[in-house]
């Protein structure tokens with residue numbers, strides 16, 4: 001079965017039960033079939049993986065299992081024994097079996113074993129028993145899988161390897177002894193997650209999937225971090241899935257997105273992931289379709305109207321993809337750069353004035369969007385973007401102020417602003433201090449000093 005859908009697999013505050021049920025609806029409406037419950041925030045998934053869920057926690061999960069069953073969605077629960085498991089200790093296999101038993105009792109038939117983001121070190125007894133991490137993990141997962149199948153003959157299992165992207169193996173997947181051994185030793189029925197060339201992959205090519213598929217001896221299931229934002233809380237992504245074409249579909253066994261922490265920000269992510277999984281992917285068309293379907297959620301508190309289609313598109317343009325803004329906003333940034341190409345441009349030129357007017361127009365649209373968002377009935381949708389839009393508004397206002405100053409044709413040695421002022425939106429603190437120590441050049445390389 002080709003698995004398509006969503007994994008709640010990020011670090012940080014997890015979604016609520018009600019949001020997960022809503023996510024099941026989004027997944028279905030996007031033509032997809034799978035939800036993986038795996039928030040790093042659920043301490044029973046990682047740190048306390050040996051414990052079973054309390055009655056109250058189990059009751060919450062039960063609701064989700066039932067909601068998925070009604071919607072005919074495949075529902076997976078993740079368990080990450082990876083931090084302190086003793087692979088060679090039979091009592092740890094038993095602990096996992098107890099978890100599976102409890103979850104089977106709730107109707108959970110599908111599982112993910114996570115071995116991502118763990119130290120590569122092994123205990124002495126595991127080295128003695130297995131020799132390598134891959135052999136130890138494969139034996140552990142195979143034992144869990146055999147147990148699952150003895151209880152649930154149709155149960156599915158997915159495995160997230162410790163080396164889950166090409167960057168972790170120096171972009172030489174064929175040269176990774178770990179991946180080769182996982183390919184050889186992991187039961188062939190267990191699916192293997194893969195995030196592509198990187199943790200957050202700008203592109204995933206068919207060739208790269210052919211290669212990793214050969215090494216793993218099975219088609220990988222893509223764990224797509226394209227819309228994930230837990231690694232940078234200042235950004236949120238509401239643009240279409242990009243950098244992957246539907247030529248990857250025959251080379252994978254699934255496409256599962258691990259999206260933004262902010263639940264409400266994920267509508268376009270889910271919808272366009274579904275469009276790609278469905279085949280015949282056209283990024284721009286998928287975005288338009290998604291924005292149209294999303295609009296319903298943008299109801300204003302003061303009237304029955306919604307935020308306008310143009311403003312919702314602007315929101316997506318500003319919060320587009322991890323590696324770029326939307327095409328219109330990218331164009332306007334290029335325009336702004338052109339306006340500042342010279343130290344003192346001749347602002348009387350009509351092209352300069354036209355460019356300046358376009359940036360002023362952008363500022364006004366961002367301000368209007370910001371104002372409308374504050375009036376949303378759906379407060380979670382507002383919170384999902386508020387911080388980002390606040391910054392966007394401040395920065396673009398600042399840019400317009402600077403361009404306005406240039407437009408006044410100041411003397412060659414004049415400084416902006418005329419008076420010393422510390423803007424609120426300039427970041428301070430530790431991370432800024434560290435970033436200033438290592439400057440990034442135009443090629444993306446880092447340099448110290450001067």
Ligand code: GDL
Nearest residue numbers: 009010011116199225228230231
């Ligand atoms: C990761 C983590 C994931 C996190 C993502 C984005 C995998 C397999 N694991 O490395 O939990 O959300 O990066 O930061 O992707």
